[in-house]
Amino acid sequence: MRKVIREWSWLRGGIALGLLSAFAFVSYKPLGVSTSYPRTVALLLNPVAPEFVAQNAYFQRVPPIVDWQLMLVLGIVIGGWIASRVVARAQAREADMGQGALQSGTALAEAGQGEGCAFGPAVGNAPDRRRKWRAFLGGFLVLFGARLADGCTSGHVITGMTQLATASFLFAAAVFAVGIPAAKWLRAKGWS
Amino acid sequence: MGILLLGLVTGIAFGYILYRAGVSRCGCIFDALNLLNLKAVKLMLTAVAVGSLIVYPLSALGLVSVGGKNLYVLGVLAGGAIFGLGFAVAGYCPGTALAALGAGRKDAWPMVLGGLLGALAYALVYPLLEPVLIRPLNYGRHSLPDFLGVNPVAMGLLFGAALIGVVFLIDRWEKGRVKVPVRPTEPQDARAVSRHM
Numbered sequence: 001m002r003k004v005i006r007e008w009s010w011l012r013g014g015i016a017l018g019l020l021s022a023f024a025f026v027s028y029k030p031l032g033v034s035t036s037y038p039r040t041v042a043l044l045l046n047p048v049a050p051e052f053v054a055q056n057a058y059f060q061r062v063p064p065i066v067d068w069q070l071m072l073v074l075g076i077v078i079g080g081w082i083a084s085r086v087v088a089r090a091q092a093r094e095a096d097m098g099q100g101a102l103q104s105g106t107a108l109a110e111a112g113q114g115e116g117c118a119f120g121p122a123v124g125n126a127p128d129r130r131r132k133w134r135a136f137l138g139g140f141l142v143l144f145g146a147r148l149a150d151g152c153t154s155g156h157v158i159t160g161m162t163q164l165a166t167a168s169f170l171f172a173a174a175v176f177a178v179g180i181p182a183a184k185w186l187r188a189k190g191w192s
Numbered sequence: 193m194g195i196l197l198l199g200l201v202t203g204i205a206f207g208y209i210l211y212r213a214g215v216s217r218c219g220c221i222f223d224a225l226n227l228l229n230l231k232a233v234k235l236m237l238t239a240v241a242v243g244s245l246i247v248y249p250l251s252a253l254g255l256v257s258v259g260g261k262n263l264y265v266l267g268v269l270a271g272g273a274i275f276g277l278g279f280a281v282a283g284y285c286p287g288t289a290l291a292a293l294g295a296g297r298k299d300a301w302p303m304v305l306g307g308l309l310g311a312l313a314y315a316l317v318y319p320l321l322e323p324v325l326i327r328p329l330n331y332g333r334h335s336l337p338d339f340l341g342v343n344p345v346a347m348g349l350l351f352g353a354a355l356i357g358v359v360f361l362i363d364r365w366e367k368g369r370v371k372v373p374v375r376p377t378e379p380q381d382a383r384a385v386s387r388h389m
């Protein structure tokens with residue numbers, strides 16, 4: 001019986017995220033992610049088109065400065081990297097102990113324990129171009145919608161509902177009212 | 193400077209949790225939206241409940257300010273609908289895509305790139321949308337306890353406790369459902385990052 005490193009349960013993950021959210025409330029301000037996307041755009045455009053950035057009404061609200069949330073966003077990328085390394089090492093160790101150092105973490109992961117994604121092990125190492133285009137399209141819509149609603153899963157659902165913000169309940173209702181039928185339809189079409 | 197470092201450290205913990213809990217897999221989101229495995233929903237609601245149960249007592253002590261968010265009905269609903277559609281297409285939200293990016297998933301950078309372009313598109317059309325979707329039906333900062341005229345701390349604690357009950361009910365309902373077998377927890381996938389090494 002080989003012990004496999006597993007994902008955290010919803011309870012463990014939820015408690016950890018709730019504690020982190022409370023920490024953010026107390027230490028500086030509530031968690032939020034999506035404002036950093038337009039801010040990054042503003043930071044990227046500012047050296048090449050400073051007048052456009054200065055005159056755009058939205059970038060006046062989200063000026064090109066490095067703030068707490070932008071560092072939070074950078075931290076998420078680093079945190080995801082650290083976590084994936086921790087898991088990869090644990091899997092490699094488990095494989096060494098269980099299989100006489102024959103199986104690497106990669107082999108283990110590809111032996112049918114996929115991520116349950118359209119971009120799963122069956123695709124092998126070939127980049128699934130359709131999946132990438134869908135992620136691109138979805139990303140466009142997600143951020144456009146998040147900016148229009150002034151919040152995403154972090155800013156509206158997690159921190160907004162935590163403080164009983166009326167807008168956040170409306171946002172969550174709209175997300176799932178559209179997201180659930182859309183996901184079911186896309187799955188029927190073989191998209192996910 | 194200290195604030196920036198605080199943000200970075202908070203973010204690292206955030207990304208670590210998103211990856212270890214598995215919600216940065218698009219499959220986890222797709223399964224939740226298809227109502228096949230509600231792990232992501234249960235996790236999110238648990239986080240909300242834990243947050244409320246901590247933040248509201250601290251607000252009574254004056255340590256935290258909780259005031260709700262700006263409510264403008266049309267923009268929030270339209271934005272949520274567009275977000276929901278994109279969520280169903282991508283399987284990522286703005287935060288989980290970043291954790292997936294760090295973990296080296298190959299569909300994360302197109303999501304982030306699309307997100308940057310979506311944000312730029314929004315900035316371009318903002319002057320047109322603002323008078324139509326944001327200015328009308330705009331109630332400013334708005335929260336349920338203020339609206340209902342009840343004590344926010346009491347309502348926050350009650351909400352947190354009730355939400356925990358709801359999450360466990362969802363969990364029980366899910367376990368009792370006869371359906372496609374769902375593994376209780378997915379093994380973690382290190383494949384993407386191994387390729388980078």
